[in-house]
Amino acid sequence: MGAKVSRTDFEWVYTEEPHASRRKIILEKYPEIKQLFGYDPLFKWVVLSMVLAQFAMMPIVQHLSWPMTLILAYCFGGVINHSLMLAIHEIAHNLAFGHNRPLHNRLFGFFANLPIGVPISISFKKYHLEHHRYQGDEVIDTDLPTLLEAKLFCTTGGKLCWLFLQPFFYALRPLVVRPKPPTPLELINLIIQLFFDAVVVKLFGWKVLGYLVFGSLMAMGVHPVAGHFISEHYMFRKGFETYSYYGPLNWITFNVGYHNEHHDFPAVPGRRLPEVKRIASEFYDTLPQHNSWSSVLYDFVMDPEIGPYARMKRKHHGLKS
Known part of the structure; x- marks a missing residue:
């Protein structure tokens, strides 16, 4: 890999994040979109089927070689686990059972978390909702790469390495940038997950637990479904900080590619x-969009103008009331 350096600083902007204002304008024109608010009654059954599919794989993986286990984890198990991570994203917005049943959402989050192998359900929500409200805030939005990440991984080879390490940055960055004390629900999430992992090891062995955990890690790195991490907010066009993807991988990722629509x-x-998007098409059709998450990953690595620096950042002015 060459050592050609990409951008040398973030894109600093002094405007508010665009989604709240666009939401207001769209709802004034299309108030019927409010009828789409609420939980999806089919969602819990889709998640249940994915978790059961991973349970069904356990006795099969038990008898595979390690190379075959890792291939299966990358091509199949990791894809399911990544989809379960995006199910946890839906659950963070209370879209499994609705805003009036928060405990149901949290308990279901524990269940969806099981095949992933590491506890993320509660911690993810704690930071993700701030990403929506304070998008681009240099202190609060932990989705933004740190200055150290951007400086260390700004070359072609560095960016490829950064993609491989992305699951670790994604998990550890909030603990460094914006540490928060653990909540009781996080401890419960941890206890449930450790108990489940111990049961998996006891019944099927360490290789099966490795299939679950390695699949989760590999599918967050250099993997087609992981393209959404880059496609969502990295600045592929100057002046635009959120991008949608309308390709077929939305079918297995709860339409996370519709990211402008989601933030709105x-x-x-x-x-x-x-x-x-269909109702308010004129607001979305003219925005830059992606058609391939694999191409997003390739362009991120190869294009010197795109990299960890290619994010729009805002100076921190304190929490909004």
């Missing part, structure tokens, strides 16, 4: 986001 209307479940 986080109360709309993923299955209904295409309807938001």
